Amino acid sequence: MADALLQVEGLHVTARNAEGETVTIVRDVGFALARGEVLALIGESGSGKTTIALSLLGYARPGCRIAGGRIQLGETEILSLSAGELRDIRGRRVAYVAQSAAAAFNPSRRIMDQVVEAAMIHGTASRAEAESEAVELFRALALPEPFRIGARYPHQVSGGQLQRLMAAMALIARPDLVILDEPTTALDVTTQIEVLRAFKNVVRQRGTTAVYVSHDLAVVAQMADRIIVLRDGQMREEGPTPQILDAPAHPYTQSLLAAAAPRPRAPGSLPEAAPPVLRVEGLTAGYGPADAGGMPLIPVLRDVGFEIRRGAALGVIGESGCGKSTLARVVAGLLPMARGSMRLGEEALPPDIARRTPDQLRRVQLVFQSADTALNPSRTVAQILGRPATFFHGARGAERDRRVAHLLELVRLPKGLADRLPGELSGGQKQRVNLARALAAEPELILCDEVTSALDTVVGAAILDLMDELRRELGLATMFISHDLHTVRAVCDEVMVLYAGQRVELGAGSAMAEAPWHPYTDLLVASVPELRPGWLEQTAAPRTPEAPASRRSACAFFPRCPVAIPGICDRDPPPLRALAKGSEILCHREEAELLQMLPSRKEALV
């Protein structure tokens, strides 16, 4: 490409590992980028995508070194610049948008001061010009109150807004090249769609040249013209977005695509008459001191009820802050509920751990999201797995070793791992040990809190497969908490949707593919990015308030609901409504109204 804005050739980056040896983490990477083009770097963690993106700024993380290659931006050879010259380039000609906007903003300075900073430092505009440019950018990024948002502090805006403000910060000096490093990974799907739309808009309007780093193929499909697939620091495949998605040539790309669209596991022949393992009614829980009526100061869950049958999986889904992790903690007894009742099999389950019998403790096991914090770093795998075997089953000596070996086999780990410390295992292996520890108790119910969200797609899919097999083999009941609709639908027989601590929808997993839904479920379904270019443009903009409602309305979803009935939805609590597809929702709208008013998105999930 003769008219390329950016040309990278033979890029090598090396790093020093824990043993002090030099290892190559990016090997012989080369590509070119024309002006106005958006290129995606895609790969799993450790594939070198962020390292490559940072090297475009002439930057290598501590311990890393750009060992060879050429990076030509216009007429400038980036890698031959001095520190001072690099400082001049950064922010003016190449700008960077990081994953966590919350960490990238200085909490004690106003947003406007930080957004115009790059223009001030490089002297590309006067303060007044930069501010009017910033307001233009705020408007293009669909930020509320573009004239006034700059006067706020970072903690006064939402996470999605902050992410867009960071894009404004990067674009203020009109750079030639913008690097977006996983800019929506930390956001909820409903927020992600707005941010993506804003990014896409601004990129198109200004003809920005961008490098978009992500692990999410569906997101990249919306943003990029071309995709480079990376693995272990090497380019595996490069091509235009439609080709990569429709006709991937490299086997690794094919496996990525397969993992990105999880096939629903066979729903299994679940006996309808299987007795419930756990039945929860009217559960209300929260934090802070309780008032006279027993309501906690900050209620997190209100009046939630469900049951899980033997061998069944219940999916719990909702955005961050909806109370889904709190639900797992309440069932596990770590946070005693304020009101309601729980039954484990035939007997009542006391809310507090201290009042539960050892047998009840054994029957309910909790698996935490992050295996990094859920495994004691100073104990070996054998000790971690052996303790519950001893604690619940009195296994000692050879019997204990036999149980540990059996557990490792159950989660498909080699026996040799028993003597390792958690720090010596990979992420997927740690999560398997985490799961095996829960299985060691031989429970009836396991509560899985976001067990795959910290893992790469392919590794996560393997864990899901494993859980599904175990459920069948051992007849385990599972509560599967996730923010990812795809994951939940793929592994669960039943799905419960939580919004602001209320159960807004409960129905069979298969019913989640059918309209109508509760308006919130509808929003969730519509927000999950699809693996086809153009999805973002075709999806109706969800209505989301830019500021949280000041007063709590009767239906928590009222301020964001596209079909809300003012005067009713904000005054009266919504009734429980049974739908023809077999689900129950909390809504004032009739089934027929929902069907008619919310566009059908049935194809969205197939």
Place this chain on the structure above:
Amino acid sequence: MSGEALSDVPPPRRRRRWPLLGLLGGAIVVFWLAMAFLGGLVAPHDAGRIVDMDVFTPMTAAFPLGTDYLGRDMLSRILHGTRYTVGVALAATLLASGSGLVLGMAAATRGGWTDLVLSRCLDTLSAMPSKMFALVVVAAFGSSVPVLVLAAGIIYTPGAYRIARSLAVGIAAMDYVRVARARGEGTAYILREEILPNMTGPVLADFGLRFVFIVLLLSGLSFLGLGVQPPNADWGSLVRENIGGLAEGAPAVLMPALAIASLTIGVNLLIDNLGGFRRRGGEGA
């Protein structure tokens, strides 16, 4: 998809090199610890015997570190004094760090009133200047080895408590502690098996640092004449009694000061490099 689990087994573990400075520090510490027990046996002369008619003699073959203001062999006096400096400081540090650790972990896991009362009481204690507190205690109870150990131990407990408590509070919030709680484990098990092993590194580093502080405090007290009393002498009192030789540049005043410096530097080198030792130790296990 179980291929993932089998294929990415990490490479075989490698031995880490012993950090050189850490080894040096360890050697110094081991040497002085050995001298604390064996000093009296290996010393060429009796500590109190006047062996030279001259005073403040420079280093000679007969007296490698010279003689003191009464003509006693300095090498023997330092070796005899090791027992007091290292022994008293070690006992006081064990007392301070041990009680700080126990109280800190109790406060972190019990929380509520236990935490509040313990924290405020120890805050009050740490508000008193350490030298002042030691001087008052010595003035009230007289100077003896048990009084010195107790006083130094109490003075340095609040610091150890603060460190232990903040470490334990952080670890108690980890998911693996929650898992243990959800399993129904007792407080003793959680403290011993889940929390304690994960704070040993920082607690050991704090132990070393506290030892150094106590050595300096005791040496300071002895220099003021309020520490170990004659005829026994620790390094601090050796510096004091030979202060007259300073003008002549006599080794009698320099050597005990050097001994104090070498001990504190050795301990610091050792604890600064504990991370490296620990990693290797963990792998060897």
